[in-house]
Amino acid sequence: MKKSLxxxxxxxxxxxxxxxxxVVVSISFEDAEIIEVLQDxxxxxxxxxxxxEEWLKEEKVTGNYENEPISNILxxxxxxxxxxxxxxxxxxILTKNNIIYDDLPAAFLPGSSEDDHxxxxxxxxxxxxxxxxxxEEIQTARIGKEDRNSAKRRFxxxxxxxxxxxxxxxxxxxxxxxxxxxxxxxxINGYYELSLAAGEYILETRSLGSENLxxxxxxxxxxxxxxxxNENYEALDEVVLxxxxxxxxxxxxxxxxxxKASEIKTIPLVLGERDIxxxxxxxPGISTAGEGSSGYNVRGGRADQNLILLDDAVIYNPSxxxxxxxxxxxxxxxxxxxxxxxxPAKYGGRxxxxxDIRTKEGNEQKFSGEAAIGPVTSNIALEIPIVENKASLxxxxxxxYSDWILRSLDEESLNNSTANFYxxxxxxxxxxxxxxxxKATGYFSRDVFSLTSDxxxxxxxxxxxxxxxxxxxxxxxxxxxxxxSNYKFNIEYDNEFANSFNxxxxxxxxxxxxxxLYKYNSxxxxxxxxxxxxxxxxxxxxxxLGADSKIEEFYIPEEKGLESxxxxxxxxxxxxxxxLSTGLRYSFYAALGPADENVYEEGLPLGESTVTGLRNYGKxxxxxxxxxxxxxxxxxxxxNPELSIKGSFNNTIQYIHTLSNNTTVSPTDIYKLSGxxxxxxxxxxxxxxxxxxxxxxxxxxSLEGYYKKSRDMLDFKVGAQLFLxxxxxxxxxxxxxxxxxxxxxxxxxxxxxxxxxxxxxxxxLLKLDGNFNEEIxxxxxxxxxxxxxxxxxxxxxNYKLTKRFSFSANFVYQTGRPITYPIGKxxxxxxxYVYYSDRNQYRIPDYYRLDLSFNVEGNHxxxxxxxxxxxxxxxxxxxxxxxxxxxxxxxNGEVEAYQSSIFSIPVPTITYNFKF
Numbered sequence: 001m002k003k004s005l006x007x008x009x010x011x012x013x014x015x016x017x018x019x020x021x022x023v024v025v026s027i028s029f030e031d032a033e034i035i036e037v038l039q040d041x042x043x044x045x046x047x048x049x050x051x052x053e054e055w056l057k058e059e060k061v062t063g064n065y066e067n068e069p070i071s072n073i074l075x076x077x078x079x080x081x082x083x084x085x086x087x088x089x090x091x092x093i094l095t096k097n098n099i100i101y102d103d104l105p106a107a108f109l110p111g112s113s114e115d116d117h118x119x120x121x122x123x124x125x126x127x128x129x130x131x132x133x134x135x136e137e138i139q140t141a142r143i144g145k146e147d148r149n150s151a152k153r154r155f156x157x158x159x160x161x162x163x164x165x166x167x168x169x170x171x172x173x174x175x176x177x178x179x180x181x182x183x184x185x186x187x188i189n190g191y192y193e194l195s196l197a198a199g200e201y202i203l204e205t206r207s208l209g210s211e212n213l214x215x216x217x218x219x220x221x222x223x224x225x226x227x228x229x230n231e232n233y234e235a236l237d238e239v240v241l242x243x244x245x246x247x248x249x250x251x252x253x254x255x256x257x258x259x260k261a262s263e264i265k266t267i268p269l270v271l272g273e274r275d276i277x278x279x280x281x282x283x284p285g286i287s288t289a290g291e292g293s294s295g296y297n298v299r300g301g302r303a304d305q306n307l308i309l310l311d312d313a314v315i316y317n318p319s320x321x322x323x324x325x326x327x328x329x330x331x332x333x334x335x336x337x338x339x340x341x342x343x344p345a346k347y348g349g350r351x352x353x354x355x356d357i358r359t360k361e362g363n364e365q366k367f368s369g370e371a372a373i374g375p376v377t378s379n380i381a382l383e384i385p386i387v388e389n390k391a392s393l394x395x396x397x398x399x400x401y402s403d404w405i406l407r408s409l410d411e412e413s414l415n416n417s418t419a420n421f422y423x424x425x426x427x428x429x430x431x432x433x434x435x436x437x438x439k440a441t442g443y444f445s446r447d448v449f450s451l452t453s454d455x456x457x458x459x460x461x462x463x464x465x466x467x468x469x470x471x472x473x474x475x476x477x478x479x480x481x482x483x484x485s486n487y488k489f490n491i492e493y494d495n496e497f498a499n500s501f502n503x504x505x506x507x508x509x510x511x512x513x514x515x516x517l518y519k520y521n522s523x524x525x526x527x528x529x530x531x532x533x534x535x536x537x538x539x540x541x542x543x544x545l546g547a548d549s550k551i552e553e554f555y556i557p558e559e560k561g562l563e564s565x566x567x568x569x570x571x572x573x574x575x576x577x578x579x580l581s582t583g584l585r586y587s588f589y590a591a592l593g594p595a596d597e598n599v600y601e602e603g604l605p606l607g608e609s610t611v612t613g614l615r616n617y618g619k620x621x622x623x624x625x626x627x628x629x630x631x632x633x634x635x636x637x638x639x640n641p642e643l644s645i646k647g648s649f650n651n652t653i654q655y656i657h658t659l660s661n662n663t664t665v666s667p668t669d670i671y672k673l674s675g676x677x678x679x680x681x682x683x684x685x686x687x688x689x690x691x692x693x694x695x696x697x698x699x700x701x702s703l704e705g706y707y708k709k710s711r712d713m714l715d716f717k718v719g720a721q722l723f724l725x726x727x728x729x730x731x732x733x734x735x736x737x738x739x740x741x742x743x744x745x746x747x748x749x750x751x752x753x754x755x756x757x758x759x760x761x762x763x764x765l766l767k768l769d770g771n772f773n774e775e776i777x778x779x780x781x782x783x784x785x786x787x788x789x790x791x792x793x794x795x796x797x798n799y800k801l802t803k804r805f806s807f808s809a810n811f812v813y814q815t816g817r818p819i820t821y822p823i824g825k826x827x828x829x830x831x832x833y834v835y836y837s838d839r840n841q842y843r844i845p846d847y848y849r850l851d852l853s854f855n856v857e858g859n860h861x862x863x864x865x866x867x868x869x870x871x872x873x874x875x876x877x878x879x880x881x882x883x884x885x886x887x888x889x890x891x892n893g894e895v896e897a898y899q900s901s902i903f904s905i906p907v908p909t910i911t912y913n914f915k916f
Contacts, residue, residue, distance in 0.1 A: 023047070024067045028376070032061045034077065045070060047087075051094035057082060066261040082145045082220075084615040097220045104204025138202070138214045144221025146198075156222045156474045156519070157192040159434075162187050163210065164228040167364030167385075170210055171335065173229075178202040179307040185247070188335055188358065189501035204227060223472040224434055249691045252571060252579040253637045255299075255704060257339015258285050261333040261360075267796060267808060267853075273377055273911075276333050277318060277326035277355070282810070284758040284796040285340050285706075286353075289787045289817055290884050291847070291902045294319030297787040299339045299706055300764030301352025302659035302713070304671075308355040311427070311441040313463035314509060316487035316671075319354075320421040320447055324902075327445045327461060331370045331381035332396035332425050334360035341687045341706065342634035342648035345567040345583025346515060346527060350846060351652045351683040351710065359427045359441055362392030370863040374911040376400055391430040395768065398423050406617045416427040418456075421648070421756070430748045457487035475520070479579060483512040492545065506538040507671050510652040513693055518694075523573040527583075535656065535673055540724045557725055560592040561621075569632065577639070583632035587658035589655040591624045591675040592618030600728060606677065606730040623677045628654075642693045646704075647686075647813040651721070656683040657714045659722040661842040670716075670718040670723060677729035684709040688744075710737035715768055733775055735768035738782070754795035778838045784818040786840065789814045803857070810851040816844040816883070821897075844899070851879045858914075868914045875907040897909065 018496025019912035029037050032704050034056045038049045047070070059081060069537035074085050074092070085095045088099040093100065129669055139836055159171045169190025176183040177194065185191045196219050207212045210229040217225060237349070248260075257280070260391055264279045277296070280286050294317065308315045310328065318327045339347065339354040347354045371380040381396040399422040423445035430438045446460040465483045472478055488506035493499075507846030513531035521527055541555035569583030599613040600606050616624050633646040655674045674680045689704025712734045722728060743764025749756045764787060777783070793813040800806045818840030826835055876882075883899040 006704065009260060018590075023070050025073060026066050026068070027073070028064045030062045031060050033057075033061070034061055034081075037061060037063075037077065041070070041073075043752075046090045047092050048090060049092045049094065049223060051826070052096075055094070055096050055144070056081075059165040062433060081557075082324040084145055096140045099148055101148075105148070107403050137217045140216040140218065141225050142218045142220065143223035143225060144219065146220045149220070153616050154195050154197050155219055157196055157217065157225060157688075158191070158474055158519075159226040160190045161192060161227040161229060162190060163367070163677050163716040167389070168334075168361040170207065170229060170453065172208040172455045173210065177202055178665045180372045188337070192898070193519060204508045212578040213554050224471075224474070226434065228666060248702065249693050251648070252634055253339070253342050253344070254634045254636075254648040254687050254689060255285070255339065256636045257338040257340070259283075259336045259338070260337070261330050264310070264330075272323050274330040274372070275326050275376060275855045276328060276330055276336055276357075280336065280338060280355070282758065282796055282812070283338075283756075284704075284745050284760045284792075285741070285762070286338070287760075287789060287792055287814065288323070291849075291882055294323035296353075296355075297764070298338075298353035299685070299708060299741065300762055300788070302658070302787070303709075304656075304669075305346060305350050305352035305654060305683075306355060306715065307350035307353070308357070310357045310443055310463055311359050311439070311440070312467060312481050312513070313443070313465040313483040314485040314511075315357075315443075315461055315463055316461060316507065317461060318483065320423070320445070321419060321449075325377070325421075327423055328357060329396040329398050329423060329425055329434070330379065330704075331372070331379055332394055332427070333357045340683070341650075342581065343632060343650055343702070344527070344581070345630070345632045347432040348531075348565050348567070348587055348630065348652070349533070349563060349654060349656070350583055351654045351681055359394065359425065359688070361429055362394035362427065364389050364392045364431075368916060370913070370915045372869065372911055372913040375909055386428075391431075394424045394425075394429075421445065421447040426901075437469040439465075439467045439469070441465045451814075454493060454495040456494075457489070458492075459487070462486040475518060477517040477519075479513075479516065481511075483511045483513075485509050493547055498548050498550040500549045501542050501551040502545045504538075504541065505540045505670050505723070507753070510534050510536075514537045514744045522752070525571040526568070526572075529745065530564075530566050530567040535559070535561040535563070537561075537671060537673060539670065539672075539728075544726060548790065554724065556724065557595065559595070559673050559675075561589060561655065562592060563589045565854060567611070572620055572812070578638075579636045581632075581634040585630040585632065586627070587630060587653055587655075588627035589625065589674060589680065590622050593623055594619045595623060595625065597676060598729075605770075605774055606727075608727065608730065610728075624674070626653075626655065626674060626680050628682075629705060642692050645689070646691065647688045649684075651682070651684045654683075657681065659716075659728060670731075672728060675729075675776065678732070679712040679734060681710065681712050681714065683708055683737075686710075686782070698748065698750050699747075700749065702745045702827075705740075705742045707740045708738065710739075712737075713737040713766060717774060719877050733768045733770065735766060735777075737766050739764040739765070752800045754796065755795070757796075758792075758794045760792040761790055761791070761909075762788075763790055768805065778841075781837065783898045785841045787817060788840075789815040789817055805857070808853045808855060811849070813848040814844045814846065818842070819844050834854070844883045845881045848878075849875075849880055849882065851875050852877050867916070868912065871909075871911045871913070872910075875909065876903050877906055879905050 005109045025041065027040060027044065029735065034709065035053065061077060063076065078085065083098050084095045084099045086095065113622065128528050144155060161173055162168065163170055167659060171186055171188045171190060173186045175192050176182060177184070177196070182194065182196065184192050184194055199217050203217055203229060205217045213227065214230055258281055259276055261276050264274060264276060267279055267703050281288055281296065286299050288295065289297065296306055296805065297303060298306055306780050306841060308318050315327065335358055337356045340352070342355055347544065348495050353777045364385050365388065367384055369380065369382040377400045379398040381394065384393045386393055401419045425441070425443045427439065429440045432438065443463040444460065446458065448456065448458045449454045465481065465487050470478045486506070486508045488504060490502065490504040492502050511531060513529060514526070515529035518526040521571045537558040537559040539559060542551060543553050544551040564588040565585055566583040567583065569581065571578045572582065574580060584705060595617045596617045597617065598611050599615050601610045604610040623817050626806055629653055630653060633647065636644050636646045638644045649744055657672045657678065659670050659672050672678060685706060685708040687704055687706040689702060691702045700729040713736065715735060716722065717731055717733060722731060725731060741760055744759045747754060747756040764785040765782040766785045767775040767780065767782045768775065795811040798806055798808045819842050820839050821842045822834040823837045824835040851873065853871055854869040858868035881901050881904040884902050
């Protein structure tokens with residue numbers, strides 16, 4: 001009561017003796033310290049300023065005023081600072097954060113009868129620093145400044161949480177407001193946001209991987225507060241963030257998977273190579289066509305229907321070494337978000353999924369790195385601080401020395417073979433200040449292989465991205481992104497005859513994108529933006545190799561296409577239980593000249609014999625346009641805090657296609673843009689699932705079903721030639737597709753035994769039915785796609801013997817993929833021919849594999865040169881001769897079936913990893 005009386009008398013005193021003088025001032029200053037400006041104002045006005053110099057040090061301003069009231073000058077002078085001002089006679093009193101009141105605020109005294117009617121009035125904040133005691137001292141941060149004209153009752157506190165040693169953002173970290181029901185979780189960039197009323201609070205960070213930190217905040221207005229946390233080196237029984245497990249239930253996005261590169265090192269994979277994308281194939285709904293095949297099939301989609309992004313830039317072929325390794329360096333990769341159900345509206349251009357791969361942030365405090373030495377590959381990543389606490393560079397490189405394996409095999413035909421790859425990545429990040437960040441990434445990979453002495457194949461990816469992030473204010477964040485992606489392959493054939501040649505293919509795309517996040521309030525987050533992408537495709541060329549070659553030079557003219565989009569989405573928390581994510585994307589595509597296009601006779605199938613003329617298009621002339629709206633909706637309803645139901649509806653459009661008549665993705669597959677005769681692919685997907693956590697998030701289980709309908713899916717005619725063909729539109733077919741399935745995941749996140757069991761039942765069917773016999777496959781009925789594998793089971797486990805020693809095991813079972821068999825022979829015109837079954841009528845044998853590994857962690861001492869990790873693994877322990885493909889050879893009039901395998905024996909590996 002004494003304190004309240006004191007404040008009452010103080011305010012009464014100020015009200016009685018203060019008056020603001022209508023003084024006008026002319027003053028000009030440029031890049032001057034605020035203290036200097038205040039001194040100049042004292043010289044030319046009757047006012048004397050009272051303040052603490054520490055408040056204003058290093059604050060610089062620029063201004064030019066002519067006959068301006070001094071109150072206006074002070075308002076602009078302090079608008080970006082926590083400083084308020086108050087006129088008292090010829091004195092100007094500066095205060096930090098709070099204001100001095102002229103009137104006693106309504107409902108100030110306890111028990112006021114107006115308490116229940118002052119919804120829009122902010123009460124004054126009186127904060128008194130706690131006295132020092134023997135306990136741990138809690139640092140205090142004052143956020144924003146009071147505004148007497150504001151009617152807001154709640155304010156936004158936001159910021160980023162970083163690892164103090166590495167400077168990397170900490171995602172999925174819980175930030176709790178003590179003694180309230182308020183809290184939040186950081187996103188993938190370490191960003192958090194809280195909505196709080198004015199007043200004093202204690203914030204607490206909670207994470208098993210970082211220290212728990214307490215921070216007192218006094219909220220006066222909107223503001224920002226960043227945290228830097230030390231890594232928690234205490235040895236734990238498990239290293240799992242519970243907050244990420246809660247996201248399984250609470251997230252509004254259906255059908256999304258998050259993989260952390262730092263948490264997959266114990267999973268045994270082929271030849272000991274840590275592989276973040278191979279781990280993805282052990283999750284429900286994601287598979288490959290077979291062992292050693294590149295490309296991924298997601299929910300019954302083709303491999304070209306996945307958008308694979310590395311720091312916003314597209315990677316066209318994300319595999320090395322015939323698909324045995326992914327092309328993404330595991331030591332520089334951070335997190336991977338895989339959208340296979342609900343795809344947010346900011347993504348477009350593919351039907352089935354998005355693999356959003358983010359390179360981790362470099363260490364801004366000290367030089368550090370990580371490396372691995374294995375029997376086939378070596379890998380290194382270095383993190384270099386450029387400007388302390390502001391800028392860093394991360395460099396990664398990986399290479400193979402696998403040629404010795406081919407030369408050591410007891411197979412003479414492979415003695416002169418070669419198969420090797422390398423990839424490099426650079427990422428520079430510069431945090432200019434709390435509001436502006438620039439990031440640049442460059443990536444290059446190259447594969448070279450030759451299994452015969454006269455042929456050399458090579459392919460490479462190049463990806464560049466530049467991203468500028470701007471925090472406009474507490475409600476708006478914007479990102480301006482520029483990317484360029486380039487993929488090409490080359491075939492060099494050199495022999496003793498006069499048919500040596502060099503042939504190649506290339507696709508290049510350049511994209512510009514503006515993305516804005518608008519945090520309207522605690523229940524609405526809007527995301528909107530615009531993007532435009534230019535495709536440049538060199539469909540193929542062939543040139544003579546050497547002076548004696550009789551091969552004629554030939555090339556197919558370049559194709560060009562422009563794909564643009566506008567999008568808007570809203571994450572709307574309708575109630576505490578019901579949340580909705582809605583999005584609308586409108587995409588537009590134009591095929592552009594220059595081009596010479598065949599004109600075909602109407603009413604007849606497309607072919608060389610039905611060409612009636614040639615249509616010419618000039619440079620950048622529009623040949624054909626497509627477009628349309630893409631609706632993205634996902635909903636989540638919480639039945640209780642540990643159980644939710646999610647459903648989604650998505651329709652997508654894809655304007656680029658892969659031309660391939662291989663069963664699996666090949667490095668020599670080519671891409672074709674939509675045009676006059678090839679329509680864009682379109683798909684509509686429905687999904688519904690239930691998500692449940694048990695025993696404080698130790699266990700999580702999900703069951704989700706989906707149904708997807710597609711049209712204008714691209715396939716090929718029997719005997720089609722796709723590479724170096726000027727008229728590919730006459731070799732392909734477009735038809736309908738449908739896929740459906742059920743995905744089950746049971747995951748144990750903690751304890752000595754942890755891991756997951758995933759099972760998928762799915763079907764992927766295709767229907768090719770046209771107006772002419774050559775356009776009809778299997779009688780125009782639905783048949784199994786090349787990658788249709790109804791049953792897919794994966795079990796991934798890790799058992800910790802001690803804090804340093806553990807066993808890991810994988811078991812994989814898959815239905816054999818479809819194949820077309822010869823089922824008879826017949827004679828025609830004195831020649832014998834093989835009669836084949838309907839397309840994909842049969843299946844190769846089922847696939848199963850067991851892998852085991854023993855893992856040895858180095859000791860957990862903090863002060864040591866490097867932290868080591870040994871992985872001793874055996875791939876395919878059972879020695880299962882899993883067929884990669886089945887083919888048929890006619891020998892002495894008899895048709896013989898053969899199968900090829902990638903690994904038919906156990907493959908032991910030992911890999912040494914160290915981190916410094």
